[in-house]
Amino acid sequence: MKAANPVEADRAALPRDLHWQRYKYPESLYSYGAWIVVLSFLAFSVEYLSIPLERIPAMFERMAAVIASRYYPPDIEYVMDRDYLDYVVQTIQMAYLGALFGLLLSVPLGWFGSFNMTPSRRFVYPVARLFTMGFRAVHEMIWAILFVSILGFGMLPGVLALTFFCAGFAGKLFAEEIEAINMGPVEAMRAAGANLFQTMVFGVFPQVRVAFTGIGIYTWDVAFRAATVVGFVGAGGMGWYLKRAVLQIETERVAAIILSIVILVLISEVLSAFARDRVMRMK
Amino acid sequence: MLSTLDTDLRRTALSADEVLAIRRRRRWSMLAVVAALTVMVVWSIDVTVIEDTDWERMGSVASVLESAGRFMGVDWALFPDLVKPAIETFMIACLGTLLGVIICIPAAWFGAMNITPFKPLTYPLARLMMTLSRSIHEIVWALFFVAVVGLGAMAGIFALAVRSVGFIAKMSAEAIEDINPGPVEAIRAVGGNGFQVLRYAILPQVLPQILGVIVFEWEINIRRSAILGLVGAGGLGLVFFRQMNTFNFPGVTTVIIAILGIILVGEVVSYFARKAVI
Numbered sequence A: 001m002k003a004a005n006p007v008e009a010d011r012a013a014l015p016r017d018l019h020w021q022r023y024k025y026p027e028s029l030y031s032y033g034a035w036i037v038v039l040s041f042l043a044f045s046v047e048y049l050s051i052p053l054e055r056i057p058a059m060f061e062r063m064a065a066v067i068a069s070r071y072y073p074p075d076i077e078y079v080m081d082r083d084y085l086d087y088v089v090q091t092i093q094m095a096y097l098g099a100l101f102g103l104l105l106s107v108p109l110g111w112f113g114s115f116n117m118t119p120s121r122r123f124v125y126p127v128a129r130l131f132t133m134g135f136r137a138v139h140e141m142i143w144a145i146l147f148v149s150i151l152g153f154g155m156l157p158g159v160l161a162l163t164f165f166c167a168g169f170a171g172k173l174f175a176e177e178i179e180a181i182n183m184g185p186v187e188a189m190r191a192a193g194a195n196l197f198q199t200m201v202f203g204v205f206p207q208v209r210v211a212f213t214g215i216g217i218y219t220w221d222v223a224f225r226a227a228t229v230v231g232f233v234g235a236g237g238m239g240w241y242l243k244r245a246v247l248q249i250e251t252e253r254v255a256a257i258i259l260s261i262v263i264l265v266l267i268s269e270v271l272s273a274f275a276r277d278r279v280m281r282m283k
Numbered sequence B: 001m002l003s004t005l006d007t008d009l010r011r012t013a014l015s016a017d018e019v020l021a022i023r024r025r026r027r028w029s030m031l032a033v034v035a036a037l038t039v040m041v042v043w044s045i046d047v048t049v050i051e052d053t054d055w056e057r058m059g060s061v062a063s064v065l066e067s068a069g070r071f072m073g074v075d076w077a078l079f080p081d082l083v084k085p086a087i088e089t090f091m092i093a094c095l096g097t098l099l100g101v102i103i104c105i106p107a108a109w110f111g112a113m114n115i116t117p118f119k120p121l122t123y124p125l126a127r128l129m130m131t132l133s134r135s136i137h138e139i140v141w142a143l144f145f146v147a148v149v150g151l152g153a154m155a156g157i158f159a160l161a162v163r164s165v166g167f168i169a170k171m172s173a174e175a176i177e178d179i180n181p182g183p184v185e186a187i188r189a190v191g192g193n194g195f196q197v198l199r200y201a202i203l204p205q206v207l208p209q210i211l212g213v214i215v216f217e218w219e220i221n222i223r224r225s226a227i228l229g230l231v232g233a234g235g236l237g238l239v240f241f242r243q244m245n246t247f248n249f250p251g252v253t254t255v256i257i258a259i260l261g262i263i264l265v266g267e268v269v270s271y272f273a274r275k276a277v278i
Helices: A006-013 A025-048 A053-071 A082-112 A124-137 A140-151 A155-179 A183-191 A196-233 A239-247 A251-282 B004-011 B016-051 B061-069 B076-111 B119-135 B138-149 B153-177 B181-189 B194-225 B236-245 B249-277
Strands: none
Touching (some): A082 A155, A082 A196, A082 A251, A124 B249, A140 A155, A140 A196, A140 B236, A140 B249, A155 A196, A155 B016, A183 A196, A196 A239, A239 A251, B076 B249, B138 B153, B153 B194, B181 B194, B236 B249
């Protein structure tokens, strides 16, 4: 050994276990094991779903060909139509109502489902958690299908589906927000003899007001995205146009509708970012 | 207890009159916002709920309850048929997330202001990719991919992958933008090249955060993959739709229970995964 480099010489002189490692012996085994399990599960999935991996390179060509030949140029006139614009307005209204009702529902859900503020940890907390999870777990399209089958076609089932979706979405975020508050004011309120409701209104609410408003605006944004497609199953809004164009294989119209959805979502995203920014600055 | 508003005003040391004036002005603008929102509510309720609903078809409350009651009960006989689609749904979600993460790597790299290779071109490109991916609903993506690659799990995987890119890339890019620049400079100072900076200075700082985001997105993808069958992309959604179309309402409930089951599995796995990561 030459040991021309003093640093190398020092390192060679170190006892073996002083070499730095992220994971030491048993943990390193677990981490490698976890990687192997995950990767082999993914490989097994490819096998199980019989995915033709060799076809993937050719697919990009096909994708470009399909877009160029069928979806281009988008039929812009179709989406500038008066009826279609009416449906756009209805979609916005549906998203608005769904988000609003969902938020109203999610405030108690967030309150009861936050571990530090729930009225009863043993009974109310798990129930609220269960409801929040249930609302969230079922996709908005499934809610829409269920409500359409119960209430018939129209925008009411769409509003209800969005309500459930938003209640789950915002309920979870609200609960997390309440769990992160400073408990000082709450304890002060309790010590001064305030009841549950008063603690909530004067101890918790001022702390989370800004965050709640931000979450509310974001919920509307998300609800709008969902509202553009619930019409797909007959729950009102522009999704119905999309479905019709898809079924008629009017691909150029489909492209135009998708384009209009993207533009609307972009606008709503910009608006929501602006509103959230304003709210944050009011803090 | 002072509200945040009061502390803010106090810090700027205004006179009491000025404070009151500001509060009054804020109150008026709040009132205007609330009034506008209320008008929107009334108008929306009028259009969506009152005009657009087919009240006659719906009938009385009793008949609505009756049609809701059809969903009560569980079709136990369906359970054996659900095992394979449930596994498929789960796998579609996993592979979709994996593919999404792979597509995400360039998106996050280009989309982070501080490491994007060529700012005027790559940054807007990555941002466009993220927005496009997030603004189009998974159903629409699935429709598109079914048209391109045909029916089956492949279309679902692609739809989920493309749909999850937006969120993962956005969060990762934000995490990268927030890093501590110290290690980057240190690696540069000892002569590390671009790749080494990425590998030894940036990645260790953001990896736990990004892994958390990926696990979160994977959980959402399980929910999403359960409905992709509606447009022919395989999994539980297909069974759901078949039960719905044959008016086997207890069967619909059974499928929903199965969906909840795999979501629960996903949640448990993600709990442990997150604990291991952090």
